[in-house]
Amino acid sequence: MSKAKASKKSTPEVSHVDREHYINRELSWLEFNRRVLHEAIDDRTPLLERLKFMSIFSSNLDEFFMVRVAVLKDQVAAQVSQLTPDGRTPQQQLQDISAILHPMVVKQHQHFETELRPELANHGIHLLNYIDLNQEQRLYLQDRFEKRIFPTLTPLAVDPSHPFPHMSNLSLNLAVVIKASAQADEKFARVKVPTSIHPRFVVFPEELRQHDGKPVVWMGVPLEQVIAHNLEMLFPGMIIQEYSLFRLTRDADLAVEEEEADDLLLAIQQELRKRRLGGSAVRMEIHASMPQSVRERLMQELELADNDIYEVDGLMNLKDLMSLRSLPLPELKDPSWSPVVPPRLQLVNELVAEGTPLEEGNDVFSVIRRKDLLVHHPYDSFAASVELFITQAAIDPNVLAIKMTLYRTSGDSPIVNALITAAENGKQVAVLVELKARFDEENNINWARKLEQTGVHVVYGLVGLKTHTKTTLVVRQEGDRIRRYVHVGTGNYNSKTAKLYTDLGLLSCREELGADLTDLFNYLTGYSRQRSYRKLLVAPVNLRDHMVSLIRREIEQCKSGKSGRIIAKMNSLVDPQIIATLYEASQADVQIDLIVRGICCLRPGLKPVSENIRVISVIGRYLEHSRIFYFQNSGNEELYIGSADWMPRNLDRRVEAVTPVEDPDLAKDLQEILSIMLSDNRQAWELQPDGSYVQRHPQNGEPERSAHKMLMELARPKEND
Incomplete structure (x- = not known):
């Protein structure tokens, strides 16, 4: 995409937001850092x-x-x-x-x-x-x-x-x-x-x-x-x-x-x-x-x-x-925590640990073929899931190609080493390394050079756009057909931050997702000007318009006498058009809960503008980094995860990918995560209409509920499944 086109795309027609209904971005960030400081002052923190x-x-x-x-x-x-x-x-x-x-x-x-x-x-x-x-x-x-x-x-x-x-x-x-x-x-x-x-x-x-x-x-x-x-x-x-x-x-x-x-x-x-x-x-x-x-x-x-x-x-x-x-x-210190192996990957990891060669039926691809897999880090092990997927692809004789985006990765990345192994094994390996990842530029330059030296096809993204999407595509020969396996995540391919940040990833071999990622990588590495996708929401192509339409659909549900409900979890909410549309939804009686860790420029609780909107921020042991979007859709619920916040830079100036989670069981898992976050009364802060935050505390003898502790407890039984 040319700079002229990127510039044009970055200034969409937006709904009007009155000044008094918009919190200043920089001052909202200062309030976020005040919440960080509170954790240093709170004597309940070790x-x-x-x-x-x-x-x-x-x-x-x-x-x-x-x-x-x-x-x-x-x-x-x-x-x-x-x-x-x-x-x-x-x-x-x-x-x-x-x-x-x-x-x-x-x-x-x-x-x-x-x-x-x-x-x-x-x-x-x-x-x-x-x-x-x-x-x-x-x-x-x-x-x-x-x-x-x-x-x-x-x-x-x-x-x-x-x-x-x-x-x-x-x-x-x-x-x-x-x-x-x-x-x-x-x-x-x-x-x-x-x-x-x-x-x-x-x-x-x-x-x-x-x-x-x-x-x-x-x-x-x-x-x-x-x-x-x-x-x-x-x-x-x-x-x-x-x-x-x-x-x-x-x-x-x-x-x-x-x-x-x-x-x-x-x-x-x-x-x-x-x-x-x-x-x-x-x-x-x-x-x-x-x-x-x-x-x-x-x-x-x-x-x-x-x-x-x-x-x-x-x-x-x-x-x-x-x-x-x-x-x-x-x-x-906080009690130690070791991420657990997802139950469905338990056998595969045991075989890998024993050095037993994996065969068709007991490998990671067989697990994904049976059913989509959702992983939640750091509760689920990054090494035993995402890294396993990529390292197995690197050595599997049936894998023909691996394509991947790298925004930030660790200095001793097993994933980068796996990509090098894959290239040495004669597979087609293409990696988009985002050189403009702020304060990680030097690290990414070093990895780009190392990858190029071993035969990996390295590209540096599109002019005028940062590539922020977290995606991997594995192309595999299976009998007389080609099958595509995908990973679409909310976090970087970084084994170190995967222990500190909460992130989600979807592993799937759904045909439409595979076709969409093929088109996306052609857009990133070649001259494709793909303007439509089957399932993926891609910025700066269709993500903004689709998110606005999903909010408006909830508005229409309420106008037709039904109920409307939106829950959105992200790092930051800044975009004026999204905020204006959420205000419209609130005024139509759509019930909206926002879980925004950092900057939030929306003012909740203003009558009659946003009285049906509630905003919390969770600051605790882990850095909340996952993005989840829930739309009730009159009972036909839709849930999405991906790399994008609701900010102009994510919607207009970065390449982002957001995927629907269509498996009913995995959709329920996401709803449970959202429910746990919303119930937090230990690390959750409620945004007030004036832009300040008030920390929640247990009321009327109710037990203390820390979302991070609850999610660790939820993950623990998996060890024995």
């Missing part, structure tokens, strides 16, 4: 899991500034005057973000310093400040500094002969003020804290890990404090006046003119090099003790305003707390 959520909150903010805030700043610089659907200018959004986020960040750091840090110490985890160390510990750190850290440091002076240094994105730095003598002028220098080559926390050996004369589990000091207390080695003969810690965030979004790039892979590699150097600064975190003169100098050099500065009183960059979660303290 201690090391609270550190995990502290880390995720910080990591989320990094990406938010690198992408979303950077875009807003670019719009302000370009004097963009277009208003958002809720009526805000780019400058107003930046002001609102600052007003909401500054107190949230203060709350995060205060809670860590006053609550979590002491509680960690109570459990034998001591994150110390340098001033708290005894003489023996200081001597150990001095020796470590001299032998390991000092040789890797590069102090950079700033004076007429030394220009202000470039500071890389997300770098942690010490701003040092020095003098040659008591009477000399002050000079400024910067020392980068090299967290890319040294761990953030310098851990003491066992013999030095003691508190009140008793051994403890873990004891360490932040790397920047070790450097700061040895600055005289970096500036011999100088007087260290003061030092301050700061951390910089830069614009890190890629800008690739695809139609101008003869080689998309090369173009993205060049942009990645620019990202590492960093774009313009968008945020600076500083220690609260930083002198005003140093603060002003940094702001001037980096062209930052007061709203871009975030003061931290205590440990900076709490993202690094994630490393402490690996400590061997299971009592401070």
